[in-house]
Amino acid sequence: MALRGTNQETGRPYNRRIVLEAIRLRGPVTRGDIARSVGLTVQTVSTIVRELEDEGLVLSVQKAPEGRGIPPSTLTINPEGGHALGIHVTPLGIEAALVNLRGDVVENVRHDVVNVPPDEAFAIIGEMALQLKASPRCGRLLGAGLAMPGPFDVESMSFVGSTTMAGWKDVDIRQNLADATGLPAFIENDMAAAALGEQLYGLGQQVSNYYYLFFSVGLGGAMMHDGAVVGGAWGNAGEIGHIPAVPDGEPCPCGNRGCLERYLSLDAFERRGLPAEEWVAEVAPFFRSAVRIIENLFDPETIVLGGLAPHAFLDQLATLSESLDNSVSARANRALPRVVMASDCHHSALRGAAALAVFGVLSPRHGQMFEPIEKGTA
Template sequence: MKITGDQQLIKKMNKSIVLDTIRQRQPLSRADISAGIGLNKATVSSLVSELIDSRLVTEIGPGESSGGRKPTLLLFNKQAGFAIGVDIRVSDLLAVLVDLEGSVIREKSVPLTDFTPENVVDQIGKTIRLLSRRLPDSPYGIVGIGIGVPGLVDETSRVVSAPNLGWDNVDLAGALAAEFGGNLHIDNEANAGAIGEKLYGAGRDSQNLIYLSIGVGIGSGIIVGGALYRGTSNFSGEVGHMTVAEDGPLCRCGNRGCWETLASEKALLDRAAGIWRDHTPGLEQILDAGKRGDKQALDLLNEIGSQLGVGLANLVNILNPELIVIGNRLSLAGELFEEAMLQTIKNRSLSYHRKKTHVDFAKLGIRSTALGAASMPITAFLTDPDVSVRELS
């Protein structure tokens, strides 16, 4: 019995490898796959036939001949199914419907004023149902759902703490699983953002990167050797609570001088409220003023850029990353504070450490987390193409 079980496991693994090879290198032939992964042609042909029968792979006609019969080329069927990614933020939630290659089909933003778990779960459910209507024709429909949360998420997908939402020990996955099935993934929003930028954005060619989500707070997702680094308890990346000023402002965590009290979007808005006393400008108004050359706005943005550079220099010295990607809402102001930020990194980091480190802004804009969240159920589905999927009404 064990031998049979092992054979089934090996076949499933090989099938997943063949599918991944087609996704990464398409279009290619059966012979190309055999040569690339070391499986014999008969085994590859059998597995490809199964993938065609399951409509995950399609044949597109003959390729170039190398002397014999022209080979039949294969493509991954990116519209065999779809996934939904949700980014829970402190003012709204952003949800995207994507195909199996992460291309956005639809998206929806929903304002949030009531952050109780019950209301957020209700809004997520409504948004998922809305995006799931009138799907393009596909054999698998919605293959799964991923959600990024601005807080600590443990190994069981329980939201241990999300201070900006007022959440403690919330079983978000349990509240949604009854309706939306088992291929449901909950993770910290910065981790999801890091995955999104690694797969689809600025980090596609990088194996070691840090994604910084800079909004109300500062969080990070850390990619090491192409994989997400999670730490012992799944809580890695809380760089916003790195102390950068011993007697600095009081942070919501109870400490003083945390990096996010000096360099986040909230820090920017708090300072702006002290400068423009007749009104409280939002980020967009500060950006508009800076682009018009307003000195107060530019000075404020340069100050935030310098404070960002202080923390980034620490990360460069400690982790020596290949790439740092700055995302979330503060990245919208990147062109206005970039020079001050880079100059501070240069002044405060070790020259050998920063020599090969590049700093960039998120290529996915404010979609990084939603797209990264959507990729999680896609990865799970494609690792096990035989997984059953619940249809959404």
């Protein structure tokens, strides 16, 4: 998806985001290169860049002359030009982090609490926000993003069972987040947030189409296509955890039987009670089947494996892909293996949650997707 600016007078805010996105994706980059790539005049780009430099979002670097003439200056995103709060709520606890524009986790705090109810959760989030705001490393805050288990807005599946946040039905999550943090609020399911974080800060800067397999208390995933999450009609596309894996298998809280996450998830691991290596060997057929399903449905360049499980645990799962059966992805000219590890497994959804707020300011595509709520507004 090409970034293109608009010459309409009303398009100025959009053009700012276009220019910022171009700098983030292509920096260090010259003003002329930006103008050519997004379809704006050099004068328009230069005017926007001056504003962004004044606001501290962009850095301009003048190269030393290598021959005759002065080379044009190049532009990069200033990593300390802004920060966002990333918050991840799971059935195991709450983690929050201060994340800069480069995606570095500057500081983070965690509160271990099992199946926390909403009122208690937002009280904890408010305390975490105050702690992170007080950090001497905290600069201008763009907003707060929250990631939590999905799917969303599905009567029989949302906030039901041990792999979701049971008891959170009918809670105005974004408004509560805005009230707790005093910041523009963004929310997304954790599998999509993790995919976004990987796109912004990890492998997604080199790969256009990949599926992020999010191994957590439950099992989910999201397909990234050309820099954007494939959300589906209601934002829940990629919910592989509820694909039937075993006919007449274990009952699932969603109402079906034999769902994949009943066998392949941290919840399944805890319920089975086996040593990790023994359990991985037992679920190998389910993992390989999940990989083939994803490949045949989405035809990704690769499958990125991440989530809440320890890195060594995920690494054992990733090795199962060395003996995968045939699919549309079994081709000799692959640039990447069929399954790779995420760039930052532990912080994937946390960084992705912060990316929601960053995208809301910097990205012309994602900024229109998440509908931020300002504190005190409906």
